[in-house]
Each structure stands twice: as structure tokens, then as C-alpha cells.
Amino acid sequence: MAQVNENYLNLQGSYLFATIARKVTEYSAAHPEADIIRLGIGDVTLPLVPAVTEAMHKAVDEMGNADTFRGYGPEQGYDFLRQAIVDGDYKPLGIAISIDEVFVSDGAKTDVGNIQELFSEDNVIAITDPVYPVYLDSNVMAGRTGKAVNGIFEKVVYLPTHAENNFSPEFPTEHVDIVYLCSPNNPTGTVLSRARLAEWVAFCKENDIVLMFDSAYEAFISDTDTVRSIYEIEGAREVAIEFRSFSKTAGFTGTRCAYAVVPNEVTAKTKSGERQSLNPLWNRRQCTKFNGVPYIIQRGAEAVYTPEGRKQTGEAIAYYKENARIIKEGLESIGLTVYGGVNAPYIWLKTPGNMTSWELFDLLLEQVQIVSTPGSGFGPCGEGYLRLTAFGSRENTLRAIDRIKTLKF
Amino acid sequence: MAQVNENYLNLQGSYLFATIARKVTEYSAAHPEADIIRLGIGDVTLPLVPAVTEAMHKAVDEMGNADTFRGYGPEQGYDFLRQAIVDGDYKPLGIAISIDEVFVSDGAKTDVGNIQELFSEDNVIAITDPVYPVYLDSNVMAGRTGKAVNGIFEKVVYLPTHAENNFSPEFPTEHVDIVYLCSPNNPTGTVLSRARLAEWVAFCKENDIVLMFDSAYEAFISDTDTVRSIYEIEGAREVAIEFRSFSKTAGFTGTRCAYAVVPNEVTAKTKSGERQSLNPLWNRRQCTKFNGVPYIIQRGAEAVYTPEGRKQTGEAIAYYKENARIIKEGLESIGLTVYGGVNAPYIWLKTPGNMTSWELFDLLLEQVQIVSTPGSGFGPCGEGYLRLTAFGSRENTLRAIDRIKTLKF
Structure with a gap:
């Protein structure tokens, strides 16, 4: 009888994005009027450029x-x-x-x-x-x-x-x-x-x-x-x-x-x-x-x-980089400690006051309706960090930072 | 030190299509005027249909x-x-x-x-x-x-x-x-x-x-x-x-x-x-x-x-199937034994007179400038067979059969 590759059974469940999705769905169901801003997943939002x-x-x-x-x-x-x-x-x-x-x-x-x-x-x-x-x-x-x-x-x-x-x-x-x-x-x-x-x-x-x-x-x-x-x-x-x-x-x-x-x-x-x-x-x-x-x-x-392709894709990168700067400087302006965001579309936020990654995730979702990614989902040393991405629209990025600025940590 | 996956070293060289390509190149170089018809590789030639x-x-x-x-x-x-x-x-x-x-x-x-x-x-x-x-x-x-x-x-x-x-x-x-x-x-x-x-x-x-x-x-x-x-x-x-x-x-x-x-x-x-x-x-x-x-x-x-997609792709399939019929019936008309070609775009020709697959391949290339695929390239039991494909143009398919009909086996 055919035998499975047992190594597959050693895989850890990919709970991270599934858990995020579940929490967001539950929150949405409980608060159907909520205007949720997603800065969790590293997916681009700008369309393909005309040259392409x-x-x-x-x-x-x-x-x-x-x-x-x-x-x-x-x-x-x-x-x-x-x-x-x-x-x-x-x-x-x-x-x-x-x-x-x-x-x-x-x-x-x-x-x-x-x-x-x-x-x-x-x-x-x-x-x-x-x-x-x-x-x-x-x-x-x-x-x-x-x-x-x-x-x-x-x-x-x-x-x-x-x-x-x-x-x-x-x-x-x-x-x-x-x-x-x-x-x-x-x-x-x-x-x-x-x-x-x-x-x-x-x-x-x-x-x-x-x-x-x-x-x-x-x-x-x-x-x-x-x-x-x-x-x-x-x-x-x-x-x-x-x-x-x-x-x-x-x-x-x-x-x-x-x-x-x-x-x-x-x-x-x-x-x-x-x-x-x-x-x-x-x-x-x-x-x-x-x-x-x-x-x-x-x-x-x-x-x-x-x-043309260079110029147009360069403009898109610059747009995301400006989003990253807005997130980084916005968070820093309220005393938070952040890494990344200069040479990458990701901002790695140190959770304030010894919060766990998931505690900060929950706080951002529940209090300001922002979806992020808990750092602990990427490995044990990610505990105490949170990932935000710069791939959102400019408008949502600005609104997200304005919302976070209303929080007291 | 990193060790390679030794199993890769057990792979047999993929000599089949490389050998075919070499033989065709050599023949072309020696006969630059030759009008070679390729019925070897199983690749389509009709364009994508308008619906697609x-x-x-x-x-x-x-x-x-x-x-x-x-x-x-x-x-x-x-x-x-x-x-x-x-x-x-x-x-x-x-x-x-x-x-x-x-x-x-x-x-x-x-x-x-x-x-x-x-x-x-x-x-x-x-x-x-x-x-x-x-x-x-x-x-x-x-x-x-x-x-x-x-x-x-x-x-x-x-x-x-x-x-x-x-x-x-x-x-x-x-x-x-x-x-x-x-x-x-x-x-x-x-x-x-x-x-x-x-x-x-x-x-x-x-x-x-x-x-x-x-x-x-x-x-x-x-x-x-x-x-x-x-x-x-x-x-x-x-x-x-x-x-x-x-x-x-x-x-x-x-x-x-x-x-x-x-x-x-x-x-x-x-x-x-x-x-x-x-x-x-x-x-x-x-x-x-x-x-x-x-x-x-x-x-x-x-x-x-x-x-529309069904109709248009159906017409392309019918075109290739007609090519297959032309090849099959053309070869049969000169007494050759062929298999396939009814429910598939491939015709599996039994080599006449105990020729090997490569002998017939060489003969078709040298005498009538047709590229085929030797059956032995697909495994030992393919010896004594030759694969022809129906994916060529109608014109080339007809010309190929006319040429083969000039051969004496």
C-alpha cells in the first residue's frame, strides 16, 4: 500500500494567517459598521504599470x-x-x-x-x-x-x-x-x-x-x-x-x-x-x-x-516607500520603537510595555480597526514585535497612523 | 559541507531530444537547401483562439x-x-x-x-x-x-x-x-x-x-x-x-x-x-x-x-485530428503498420523490416527530410517504433505523407 511522506505530518499548522483571518472575521461580524484597514499581508495594491x-x-x-x-x-x-x-x-x-x-x-x-x-x-x-x-x-x-x-x-x-x-x-x-x-x-x-x-x-x-x-x-x-x-x-x-x-x-x-x-x-x-x-x-x-x-x-x-518600465515601477516603489516613512515616523512620533521601513516595505514595531505580539494585534484590531501581523507568528524571536506593511493605499496608511496616534500605550 | 542529492546523479541523460536536435543540425549544415518538416515534438502550432x-x-x-x-x-x-x-x-x-x-x-x-x-x-x-x-x-x-x-x-x-x-x-x-x-x-x-x-x-x-x-x-x-x-x-x-x-x-x-x-x-x-x-x-x-x-x-x-471557446478550441482539435487521420491512412496506404492517431495526436509507426527506431529516424531525415521521434527514446519496448505527431500544419502534414509515399521499404 502506498505510504505517505511522513515528513509532511511534522509540518506545523500554518495558523498565523488563518488565525488573523478568523479574528478579523469575528470582529467584523460583531461590528458590521467597522471600517477595517488592512496592513497585515505583504501584498501589493497598485496596478501593473502601463509599460507592462x-x-x-x-x-x-x-x-x-x-x-x-x-x-x-x-x-x-x-x-x-x-x-x-x-x-x-x-x-x-x-x-x-x-x-x-x-x-x-x-x-x-x-x-x-x-x-x-x-x-x-x-x-x-x-x-x-x-x-x-x-x-x-x-x-x-x-x-x-x-x-x-x-x-x-x-x-x-x-x-x-x-x-x-x-x-x-x-x-x-x-x-x-x-x-x-x-x-x-x-x-x-x-x-x-x-x-x-x-x-x-x-x-x-x-x-x-x-x-x-x-x-x-x-x-x-x-x-x-x-x-x-x-x-x-x-x-x-x-x-x-x-x-x-x-x-x-x-x-x-x-x-x-x-x-x-x-x-x-x-x-x-x-x-x-x-x-x-x-x-x-x-x-x-x-x-x-x-x-x-x-x-x-x-x-x-x-x-x-x-x-518607461523603470520609471513607472520606480514611482510605485517610491509610493510604497513613502507609506513606509509615514508609518515609521508616525509611530516614532508617539514614542514607539520601530525598525525597518527604510530599505523595505515592512515596519517591525516593538510592542510597548511588554505586551505580547498577539496582545498588540488584538488591541489594534479592536480599538482602531487595523489588521497587522503578530511577530511571534514568524518565530519565537518575533515575540514582542508586530509587522506592518507599506503596501496599502496612501489614504489608508495616513488614516491608520492617525488612528494609532489616538491610542494611549 | 553541503552534500548534493545523489539521486540526481542516477538520472539518465536526456539524450533523446538532444540527439535528435544534433542530427537535424548536422543534416541541415550539410544540406543547407533542405526543406525539413518537423513532426517530432508534441507541440501545438495553431494560435490561441479569439475567445481566449x-x-x-x-x-x-x-x-x-x-x-x-x-x-x-x-x-x-x-x-x-x-x-x-x-x-x-x-x-x-x-x-x-x-x-x-x-x-x-x-x-x-x-x-x-x-x-x-x-x-x-x-x-x-x-x-x-x-x-x-x-x-x-x-x-x-x-x-x-x-x-x-x-x-x-x-x-x-x-x-x-x-x-x-x-x-x-x-x-x-x-x-x-x-x-x-x-x-x-x-x-x-x-x-x-x-x-x-x-x-x-x-x-x-x-x-x-x-x-x-x-x-x-x-x-x-x-x-x-x-x-x-x-x-x-x-x-x-x-x-x-x-x-x-x-x-x-x-x-x-x-x-x-x-x-x-x-x-x-x-x-x-x-x-x-x-x-x-x-x-x-x-x-x-x-x-x-x-x-x-x-x-x-x-x-x-x-x-x-x-x-465560443468550446467551438473554437474544438475546431483546432478537429484540425489536428484530421492531420492524424491523414498521417495514419497515408502510411497504411503504403502497407505500413501504424497505431494510435484516432484518439490522440500521436501516430506510433511500426518500423518496417526489422529496422531499429534510429535507423528509420535517419532514413526519414536523410531521404525525405522529415523529423520524427525514435520510439526507443521512450523506453526499451519502444524499440522498433517511431512517433509522428499531428501538430504540424495541414500543408506540411500532406507534404510529409507525399514524401514518405515515395520511399521503398
Whole structure:
């Protein structure tokens, strides 16, 4: 009889957003007149920009015409998009990436979830705490984490990040094989400095660790003391795989396009001790289990790199960044302690007066009808924090801050 | 140090299409004037129908407007498409499927590649020989097959299908946990009868086997003696997962939309012997590692179910089926033995005079400039066969047959 993958049964229920949804629904039912403002989920609200929709209309027409119709495309993405990525995202940073190192996909979530397939089950992974849950869950499903006791997986190395270490995790003291870092960070909205990332790359090189670098929020960086790509750090091509997405950069959360960069130099060991380049393994994985991103969507993504696309998506990013500034400065003006919000669309609020994350969540919902995300939902070290997002409308962002200012903590 | 997934190293090189491409390139270089007709790859050539492109244009406009913009959609697909699938593909067959059993995805290849994740490593899989390679390769990568000796994986149960058993495989005599069946079949173009599929469902039920049923080519069925969906067979809801795609039904090979049906009754066993429904496991898998199909694409797929969409895609299918008839009858008229081509876009030609698959491939390329696919590339039992596809233009299909008729075998 077929046997299930028991590792799936070790997954912790994804209670966070379900619990939030339930609380909001209950509150709405009890207060049908309530004007609720949602600053909880990290989803964009501005429409696709004209450069993108024009390119997609054109591509739809091409697909409807026998002379220009396209069937199966390359699993790795069309060269026009891979080249646009190389030229648009890396060349300006002085980074040489070849197009066969760029793999276009339907989402950074998909890529960070699937990348662990390239590694044997006994690799030890390190993740920050708090963390974007997919890094962990995809490894739980693959049997790499063992079981959870009180929410902590026995074989996972957790790297606490909180105000006390300036949201810059220490190196693991135990043996690890794979490290996941996200900068600008979801959920804390903070960035790792260029100097610290250089130390991380050196540490990974010294210890033969593969670094999974999630830079899905790089478009929000204003700071010059951090990097937009891990490959700005010397030696990173030997240790790092980078994940990027059009989701937050160009409002593609419902349009689905992203990419992973797997440099030819990144290796892992075979049992017999040889070094195996990960690029051909990822290529094989994608060719076997994926058939590429829709042509229409790839043309839309390509348009992000045109002068108009750059300008228009840049305006959207600036809009969200201004929201972030409004939230950050508004909260600070009433004496609250906040992190993030400068190089990221997330604001990480320290709960006042030793409130728990959920206590502050409840207070914001019940007293000022604002939906947030409790930091504890991202890991134990998120306790005592709350995440607010800058993806709302300007009007709602301003109203939300006005409401919070009426509160007495 | 990070260790690679050694199972990837057990994969057999995907030499088939690479070798075909090399041979065609070499021939072209040596004969630059050659007018080559490609009937090798199973990719559609007719453009998307107007009903689909109109729906996609409308969706692009919605995505460009703040009032109608959509961010993250449900990982399982929008209800509008899931409902259209239930109402359009299953209700007319008298099959009750609930929308939470339908999971929209970016491709049947993706789904059949990923589904094995739900099972433990020690499940035994059975595949037909010849076979669509993704069923096998995805299990090789997961470590479920052992190593290959002369192309045969030690832990896989192969079910030979050839003219001698009327392309209807015998039941496995060894213990198996998971069986993959594809009907209408790629590559043989044949179908399993309704009666035989009923026996398969009964066999799977009796032996607690999960049946992976790939019906990506159901739109090509004319025969009333087979089924369009495995759920036409009583009891199939307890054992079968069905994979379907818009790729061949609506020309979506470059547009990417498909779906899997995972009925609530399909179960596998946990180590402690309990039955675990696979539907919530697949839901968890998709929610963790996938973020849904682009809204624009889902609206395009939905339009396939409108009266205009039905009519227009039906005409495209009829066009390809007429090509298949032309190929089949053309080859038969010169005394060749062919299978398939009635309920599928594939024609499975028996090589004349004990030629090998590659010998006939070379002969067709060199003497009449036609690209085909050698049957042996799909498995040892494909030796002595050749696959031709009906997805070319009418003109090329007619010219190809005229050319083949000039050959003396």
C-alpha cells in the first residue's frame, strides 16, 4: 500500500494567517459598521504599470496570430528576459552574470521552496528567527529538520535576530551546510550591512556552506551601506544562490514571475567527495519538473527593464516607500520603537510595555480597526514585535497612523 | 559541507531530444537547401483562439486598473476557474467533483513531477514501457528508483506495452504502491478501453495502489469505448489522481495552465497504519511551494469553457485530428503498420523490416527530410517504433505523407 511522506505530518499548522483571518472575521461580524484597514499581508495594491500591460497586450496578440504564436518555451526562460535581467539588474552593479546562470520561474516562493531538492536529506540548515516560513517548511517536507518540539525543529539551527543584535544574526556555532538569509528582510524590514554580508560570504566559503540569499525586496533599498545583490560581495559566486522576484518590484504578486541566479562556481559535495556544480542540477530539476513561465508574462517582465518600465515601477516603489516613512515616523512620533521601513516595505514595531505580539494585534484590531501581523507568528524571536506593511493605499496608511496616534500605550 | 542529492546523479541523460536536435543540425549544415518538416515534438502550432485572447486582453486591462487589480490569488486557483472545470469537464460526464478537489497549476508536467513528493521514499512505482519520461525522472530524483543498469532502474516495475498486448499493459506481478497510466497515451497514441480501466481501478483498490492517471490528451478522444476521465469508472475516486492540461486542449503549451484532481477519498497509509487523505497533503504542498497561476492566464483558461471557446478550441482539435487521420491512412496506404492517431495526436509507426527506431529516424531525415521521434527514446519496448505527431500544419502534414509515399521499404 502506498505510504505517505511522513515528513509532511511534522509540518506545523500554518495558523498565523488563518488565525488573523478568523479574528478579523469575528470582529467584523460583531461590528458590521467597522471600517477595517488592512496592513497585515505583504501584498501589493497598485496596478501593473502601463509599460507592462502594453507589453502583455502585444504578447497576447502575438499568441493569437499563427505567424507569431509560441508553443513550449525554454524551461529556463526566454533569452530576451534572461538577457534583460543580466543587463538590467546585474551589469549596472558591475556584476558579470551569464544568462545560463539565470533561471526564470513563476515565483521566489517556488524557487526557495524547490532549491532544497538539490541537497541530500542529511544537510543541516540554518534559518533566522523570525523567518519567512517557506525556507523552513520546504525542508520539513523533505525530512531535513526532524520533528518539532514546542515549535522548534530538532535538527534546524536557528539564528536569533532581534533588536539586541541589531537584527544581524551571529554565525552558527554548530555545524551547518546551508544558510538562508533574506535582506532586506521579511518580516523585520531591516538589512544586513555590506561589511556583515562580506563576513557571511567568507564564513560560508571557509565552512563550505551554500548561502541561499533572498533579495526579493532589493528594489526598496535606499541605503548605500548594504548590497542589492549578494554578488556585489567578492567570492559570493562560489557560495551563493540568489532569489529575486518581480512581485514587489513590479507589482507581479498576481502575475507571477521571478528568477534564481545559480552561478557556475557554486558547488556541493558528492558522497565520494567530488565537487558538483549546482547549476546543471538546477537546470535538470527545472527541465524535468517545470515548463517555463507563460510567454505573455515574460514579455511583461521584460518591459520592466525599458526606460518607461523603470520609471513607472520606480514611482510605485517610491509610493510604497513613502507609506513606509509615514508609518515609521508616525509611530516614532508617539514614542514607539520601530525598525525597518527604510530599505523595505515592512515596519517591525516593538510592542510597548511588554505586551505580547498577539496582545498588540488584538488591541489594534479592536480599538482602531487595523489588521497587522503578530511577530511571534514568524518565530519565537518575533515575540514582542508586530509587522506592518507599506503596501496599502496612501489614504489608508495616513488614516491608520492617525488612528494609532489616538491610542494611549 | 553541503552534500548534493545523489539521486540526481542516477538520472539518465536526456539524450533523446538532444540527439535528435544534433542530427537535424548536422543534416541541415550539410544540406543547407533542405526543406525539413518537423513532426517530432508534441507541440501545438495553431494560435490561441479569439475567445481566449479576448479574455486575456480584458484581464490585462483589469490588472492595469487600480479598482480591478489582483494581487496574490489562491494557490489552488481562482474559484471561477475551478468551478468552470467542474462544470465544463466533469458535470457533462455525470461526475461529481467538488471545487476543493481541483488544483489549478502551471502544467501537467509540473503536477506529475511534484505529486510523488506526497509519498515516502520506499514506495514502489510502476510505469509503462515506453513512457513519458517525467513519471520516471521525478521518482529517480526522489530516490525511489535505485540505480539504472543499462537504462533499467532496479526498483522500478516496468509494464511493457507493445502491439503484442494491444498496448494494454498487464497488471504488475510484483508488489507496487503507485501506478502511472496515460490514456490517450503519449507516445503510442493508443487508449485503454473502459473495461480495462475498470479492471485497473479494481486492481488498485484491491492492492491499495494509488493510480496516477494522466489524461492530458482526453480532448482527442473520438472512441466511445474509452473514458475521458478516470472518474467515469466506479470506485476511481478512492484510488485515482487525475492530471489534465490546457496545453493540447486549447493550445496552451506556451501559455501554461493545467490542473490536478485529488478526490478526498484517495488515501495512503501512515507508518502507524492510519489512512491519510492525500487532498490536504497536496493542498499543503501547493500552498507552501507554489503561488498560483497568473490571473491573466486563469481568465484565458476560463474562456475555453464558454460556448465560443468550446467551438473554437474544438475546431483546432478537429484540425489536428484530421492531420492524424491523414498521417495514419497515408502510411497504411503504403502497407505500413501504424497505431494510435484516432484518439490522440500521436501516430506510433511500426518500423518496417526489422529496422531499429534510429535507423528509420535517419532514413526519414536523410531521404525525405522529415523529423520524427525514435520510439526507443521512450523506453526499451519502444524499440522498433517511431512517433509522428499531428501538430504540424495541414500543408506540411500532406507534404510529409507525399514524401514518405515515395520511399521503398
